[in-house]
Amino acid sequence: MNVVLLGPPGAGKGTQAKVLEEKFGLLHVSTGDILRSAVKNGTEIGKKAKSYMTRGELVPDLIVIDLVKERISKDDGKKGFLLDGFPRTERQAEELDKALGEMKRSVDKVLYFKTSPSVSVKRLSGRRVCKVCGANFHLVNMPPKRQGICDYCDGALIQRNDDTEATINNRLRVYESETGPLIGYYKKEGTLEEVNGDLDVKELFQNIRKFFSEKK
Numbered sequence: 418m419n420v421v422l423l424g425p426p427g428a429g430k431g432t433q434a435k436v437l438e439e440k441f442g443l444l445h446v447s448t449g450d451i452l453r454s455a456v457k458n459g460t461e462i463g464k465k466a467k468s469y470m471t472r473g474e475l476v477p478d479l480i481v482i483d484l485v486k487e488r489i490s491k492d493d494g495k496k497g498f499l500l501d502g503f504p505r506t507e508r509q510a511e512e513l514d515k516a517l518g519e520m521k522r523s524v525d526k527v528l529y530f531k532t533s534p535s536v537s538v539k540r541l542s543g544r545r546v547c548k549v550c551g552a553n554f555h556l557v558n559m560p561p562k563r564q565g566i567c568d569y570c571d572g573a574l575i576q577r578n579d580d581t582e583a584t585i586n587n588r589l590r591v592y593e594s595e596t597g598p599l600i601g602y603y604k605k606e607g608t609l610e611e612v613n614g615d616l617d618v619k620e621l622f623q624n625i626r627k628f629f630s631e632k633k
């Protein structure tokens with residue numbers, strides 16, 4: 418089953434994707450994570466993407482489309498995948514459909530996390546991530562056991578440089594103008610399911626799980 422997780426930054430897509438990946442054995446593909454790792458490793462793609470990401474703008478379509486095509490063609494995505502943060506423009510959605518068509522696959526479901534801007538802002542501004550393993554925490558909703566230290570690897574927790582107030586506002590604006598139209602795109606395709614992104618992690622998962630079947 419191939420699923421797109423659609424919704425604004427701070428909707429909880431990444432958090433749900435981690436739970437869904439574990440529970441249903443689907444591959445979690447986050448373009449944000451792939452790009453951050455490219456930036457950290459100083460690759461050519463990372464160098465090109467860095468300034469867009471810092472400003473909260475979208476990285477050019479061609480770069481992300483190629484990254485995703487390469488990632489989902491690997492063997493570990495055969496059982497299905499969860500696309501988190503992709504597609505973000507109509508062009509990306511069209512290219513995804515085309516690439517999947519060539520693989521005799523398709524987007525089976527699009528979960529649209531409808532989320533209030535005030536909830537997104539609170540989640541993003543309180544988010545802290547582990548510098549070493551990338552695990553996510555939240556100062557209020559999901560605090561680490563020890564302040565500033567990752568529960569899983571003892572790494573230091575930091576704030577993402579695009580989780581600052583000015584950049585958060587820009588990311589939400591970019592979402593509305595560039596990604597918002599995808600709601601209509603997938604409605605037309607008949608794959609869109611709306612879920613309430615304002616719910617907390619557990620409640621939201623209970624609402625989403627019915628769309629998936631248990632891992633064998």
Ligand code: AMP
Pocket residue numbers: 426448449450452469470471473474475476477478481501502503504505509579588
């Ligand atoms: P995210 O972790 O999904 O919030 O993504 C962080 C940043 O990576 C975004 O603000 C964009 O700059 C970039 N990015 C991630 N996914 C995409 C995409 N599908 N298209 C363009 N830029 C992206």
